[in-house]
Amino acid sequence: MTSRFHRLEVGYLFNRAFWRHGYATEAAAAIRDRAFTDLAASEVWAQVRDTNLASMNVAIRLGMVVRCRFTKHYRGIDMPHLGFAVTRDEWRRRQPGLTPTSRPRLLPQH
Ligand SMILES: CC(C)(COP(=O)(O)OP(=O)(O)OC[C@H]1O[C@@H](n2cnc3c(N)ncnc32)[C@H](O)[C@@H]1OP(=O)(O)O)[C@@H](O)C(=O)NCCC(=O)NCCS
Numbered sequence: 163m164t165s166r167f168h169r170l171e172v173g174y175l176f177n178r179a180f181w182r183h184g185y186a187t188e189a190a191a192a193i194r195d196r197a198f199t200d201l202a203a204s205e206v207w208a209q210v211r212d213t214n215l216a217s218m219n220v221a222i223r224l225g226m227v228v229r230c231r232f233t234k235h236y237r238g239i240d241m242p243h244l245g246f247a248v249t250r251d252e253w254r255r256r257q258p259g260l261t262p263t264s265r266p267r268l269l270p271q272h
Contacts, residue, residue: 169247170203174220181216187223194224198253207247209234221246225256 172193174186190208197203208226210217226246234241 166204168202168204170197170201170206172197172206172208172224174208174217186220190220190224194248194253198250203250205247205249206253207245210244210246212242212244218244218246224248225252 172190174190176186194206197206206224206226207229208217208221208224210221212231224246225248227248228244229247230245232243232245234243
């Protein structure tokens with residue numbers, strides 16, 4: 163039997179009227195869980211622009227950590243990004259602090 167690495171991506175974009183209620187974390191956590199339970203993902207990852215603190219906080223609340231840095235080129239502009247990810251093993255070992263109902267303040271937002 164061969165095992166293959168299977169990476170799935172999660173993205174999130176909410177209407178501003180619904181920010182700061184925890185909906186993005188709750189929805190993305192459900193997608194992360196589905197990726198591991200039903201879709202046989204080895205890892206779930208998210209691409210985040212390095213200035214997007216709200217998005218980084220969602221990724222961190224999902225139990226993700228930074229795995230890589232890369233630059234996207236969009237309409238002639240270089241945009242540094244961070245690649246966040248959580249592996250299946252990390253997700254299995256997750257502590258109560260990673261549940262979507264907890265609300266750690268991880269990076270200060272202005
Ligand atoms: C990225 C994005 C979805 C994050 O939205 P968000 O509202 O910050 O994230 P959540 O819905 O998980 O809400 C978390 C915030 O709600 C707060 N909150 C308030 N009531 C809450 C509750 N009952 N339960 C959980 N969290 C609650 C949390 O404390 C947290 O605020 P904090 O970061 O100041 O501590 C949003 O900023 C967005 O749509 N941006 C535009 C698109 C974008 O940039 N997408 C990412 C591309 S990489």
